[in-house]
Structure formats: C-alpha cells, structure tokens
Amino acid sequence: MSETPLLRVENLKFKYQNTGGKGSDREVLHGLSFTVERGEYVAMLGHNGSGKSTLAKLCMMILDPTEGHIFVDGVDIADPELTDAQVLAVRKKVGMVFQNPDNQMVATMAEEEVAFGPENLGIPSAEIRQRVDEALKAVGMSEYAKKEPSRLSGGQKQRIAIAGILAMHPDCIFFDESTSMLDPQGRKDVMEIIDRLNREDGVTIIHITHDMNEAARAKRVMVLHEGNFVMDGTPEEVFAQPEKLDACRLTVPQCTQVMYRLKALGFEIGDRVTTPEDCAEAIRSLLGSGEVRHG
Ligand SMILES: Nc1ncnc2c1ncn2[C@@H]1O[C@H](COP(=O)(O)OP(=O)(O)O)[C@@H](O)[C@H]1O
Ligand SMILES: [Mg+2]
Incomplete structure (x- = not known):
C-alpha cells in the first residue's frame, strides 16, 4: 500500500526564455525525476547556478516547466485545466521561505506580515487571528507581534517570514538558503525551527543550503549538479563520498x-x-x- 507522494517530479526540464544576452534559452534543468514523501526532511545541496532555486520556483508554481511534470499530492500543477480551487489547494500545501528576509517583508507590523498569506488564501478573519497567534508562538516571536519588521534583526525577520508560511498550514516548506544571510544566532534559531517543524509537526522540509553542517541535520541529502541530481542518500551515504562532492564543487x-x-x-x-x-x-x-x- 503506497501513499501518494507529496511531491513527484517526472522528467522535469526547464529553460529560461527570452532572457537575452549570453546563455539565453539555455536549459538549466535536464530531466529531473524524484519523489519526496510526506514527512521527509530533505537537504538539497548544489554549487551556485546548479538550478536549486529554479527547481523550488517550479514546485511553487512561480515558473512553469518547459517539459515534464510536477505532481503535488497527486495533482499535476502545470495542467492548464486546473480549476482555481485546485490551484488554491496546491498553494496552501507548499510554502517557501527565501534567502533575503528583507525582500519578504511588506507589512508595517509583524502580525500583519504573518496574516498576509492566510488572507490571500481567503481564510475567515477570526481564524486568521488564531493562526497568526499560533504561528508567532511557534517561531518564538509572540512579543514582537506589534513591532515593525524593518526594526527586527535578520534572524527575527526570517522567523516572521516562517510564521507567515506556517499561518497557511502548509504540508511542505522549501527553505531556499534561508539561513545564509543571518548571523550565527539567527541561523541557530531558524535551524532549530526547521528541525522542530519536521520532527514535531511532521511538516515536509526541503532545505536548500550550502552549509554541509545544516544539510547533515536532514534525513536525506540530494545533490544537484549542473541541472542533474548526482547524489541522493542519507547524510552518512553522501558525506562518505567527499571526492564525488568535490567534483560538484562542494567541500565537506x-x-x-x-x-x-x-x-x-x-x-x-x-x-x-x-x-x-x-x-x-x-x-x-x-x-x-x-x-x-x-x-
Ligand atoms: N531569471 C533568470 N533568467 C535567466 N537565467 C536564469 C534566471 N535565474 C537563474 N538563471 C540561470 O539558471 C541557472 C540556475 O540558477 P538557479 O536556479 O538560481 O541556481 P541555484 O539556486 O542553484 O544557485 C543559472 O545558470 C542561472 O544563471
Ligand atoms: Mg539559489
């Protein structure tokens, strides 16, 4: 008896179109196929330009595949026949936290920032209030609810961004180098939240990172190199092959x-x-x- 995987990617290819200049229309993902089961904690490693953010954006419906399919909980997200309700259902399931917390803040108060996502999903306002409080609590930011995001530290802003995603009650969260701009304390706080969301709440995590120590905290490590997955295994299996990682310009x-x-x-x-x-x-x-x- 096999459950529908939360994420199934089949022969996914992607080209950026009409970008002009050198490298335009160059294929950056060359036929990726993999599945992520509900509750998994995956770290995605890869040198700059290997296609990690592109893959995440495709899974978030920010970009459309050039070829191939992405199924979220069994639904083909590039299907042009998807109804609005189906699109909304997918948007509820998968969230993403980006690298730069400053680019993610739009509101003048932390709690408004957190409410933004569920508002867009059309959640009734009484429920939004409750979700915002829970989400702020989950990231340890309750006492900052009324603060202006621009006055918070990088780590605190990132925790607010995470709360904004949590308030949508996602099944899966992509973290795209979400710790890389933070100071050591900010990184530690965010990493603890990521670990806990997976361990205690069963949230499926796909953590894109350059940091091997962060990647080692996942249960599965996938290595993307120039648009292809070249390694996929437990951290033990992957990190026991430093020569292969070296060839992908990753240093353990x-x-x-x-x-x-x-x-x-x-x-x-x-x-x-x-x-x-x-x-x-x-x-x-x-x-x-x-x-x-x-x-
Ligand atoms: N908006 C864009 N237009 C054209 N090419 C892009 C764009 N974004 C990324 N690329 C190219 O796609 C490739 C993969 O980029 P990206 O997914 O950002 O890699 P990573 O996140 O692993 O660093 C790189 O060669 C990059 O230059
Ligand atoms: Mg990237």
Missing part, C-alpha cells in the same frame, strides 16, 4: 568527513557533531568507552 568540512567515516565504520556518533569541538568530544568519548583501543 574535515570534521564532518571524519565523523561520517567513523559512522560508516560502525562507531556510535551522535547526530549533532558539527564543530571541531564536537568532533574532539566524540572521539574522546569513543576512547573513554573502550570502543577504540589506543596503544
């Missing part, structure tokens, strides 16, 4: 390499080993546990 931090190699050898290593200090601690505890004998 050395401590991550060491940890994944140890894991691949069967040693017990925690999931949150991301810094050289964590790495040293993990090795120390392996030595201490007698799992590794030195001498």
Whole structure:
C-alpha cells in the first residue's frame, strides 16, 4: 500500500526564455525525476547556478516547466485545466521561505506580515487571528507581534517570514538558503525551527543550503549538479563520498568527513557533531568507552 507522494517530479526540464544576452534559452534543468514523501526532511545541496532555486520556483508554481511534470499530492500543477480551487489547494500545501528576509517583508507590523498569506488564501478573519497567534508562538516571536519588521534583526525577520508560511498550514516548506544571510544566532534559531517543524509537526522540509553542517541535520541529502541530481542518500551515504562532492564543487568540512567515516565504520556518533569541538568530544568519548583501543 503506497501513499501518494507529496511531491513527484517526472522528467522535469526547464529553460529560461527570452532572457537575452549570453546563455539565453539555455536549459538549466535536464530531466529531473524524484519523489519526496510526506514527512521527509530533505537537504538539497548544489554549487551556485546548479538550478536549486529554479527547481523550488517550479514546485511553487512561480515558473512553469518547459517539459515534464510536477505532481503535488497527486495533482499535476502545470495542467492548464486546473480549476482555481485546485490551484488554491496546491498553494496552501507548499510554502517557501527565501534567502533575503528583507525582500519578504511588506507589512508595517509583524502580525500583519504573518496574516498576509492566510488572507490571500481567503481564510475567515477570526481564524486568521488564531493562526497568526499560533504561528508567532511557534517561531518564538509572540512579543514582537506589534513591532515593525524593518526594526527586527535578520534572524527575527526570517522567523516572521516562517510564521507567515506556517499561518497557511502548509504540508511542505522549501527553505531556499534561508539561513545564509543571518548571523550565527539567527541561523541557530531558524535551524532549530526547521528541525522542530519536521520532527514535531511532521511538516515536509526541503532545505536548500550550502552549509554541509545544516544539510547533515536532514534525513536525506540530494545533490544537484549542473541541472542533474548526482547524489541522493542519507547524510552518512553522501558525506562518505567527499571526492564525488568535490567534483560538484562542494567541500565537506574535515570534521564532518571524519565523523561520517567513523559512522560508516560502525562507531556510535551522535547526530549533532558539527564543530571541531564536537568532533574532539566524540572521539574522546569513543576512547573513554573502550570502543577504540589506543596503544
Ligand atoms: N531569471 C533568470 N533568467 C535567466 N537565467 C536564469 C534566471 N535565474 C537563474 N538563471 C540561470 O539558471 C541557472 C540556475 O540558477 P538557479 O536556479 O538560481 O541556481 P541555484 O539556486 O542553484 O544557485 C543559472 O545558470 C542561472 O544563471
Ligand atoms: Mg539559489
């Protein structure tokens, strides 16, 4: 018995049309096929220009496929016969948080910003109030409800942007390098929210990132290279192949390499080993546990 995948992409090709100049009408996605099941936590890696944002925009119906199909919960989103109700249903299911929080803020008050999405979906106002309060609470921003977004830090703005998506009650959220412009605290806060949405609320996550340590927090890592998926597996499987990642111009931090190699050898290593200090601690505890004998 197999459930309909939340996202099914079939032979997806895409060309930007009429962009003029060099590279116009060049195909940037060359026939992608993959599925993402409900509740998955996927990290998408890829060097600049590999097509990650293009893919996300196609799944969000911001762009239309040149060829191939995208099914959201079984509905072909490029079908020209889709009714308005079907389009709205798809828009409710998939949300996206972008890289630059400043470009996402339109309202003068944080709570108005959060209400914007559900308003567009035609949700009754009493329910919007409740959704906004819940969403602000979920990202730890309740006390900022009346604040002006432009006065918030990057991380806080991004949390407001996430609340705006959450208020639409999506099944799936794309995060397109949503932490890359944030300071370390902002990144940490946003990463914790992403992890928790998946773990506790079962939200399907597709996290586009350059950061290997962030990618390692997902349960599945997909690597896009020049418009093709070249790797797809658990973080252990993907990070155990640094040469292949290198060929995609992605560098795995050395401590991550060491940890994944140890894991691949069967040693017990925690999931949150991301810094050289964590790495040293993990090795120390392996030595201490007698799992590794030195001498
Ligand atoms: N609006 C656009 N018009 C023309 N080409 C574009 C446009 N946006 C992106 N591209 C090109 O498409 C390719 C993939 O870009 P993109 O999806 O943004 O990659 P990524 O998000 O992985 O960095 C790149 O070669 C980029 O130059
Ligand atoms: Mg991008």
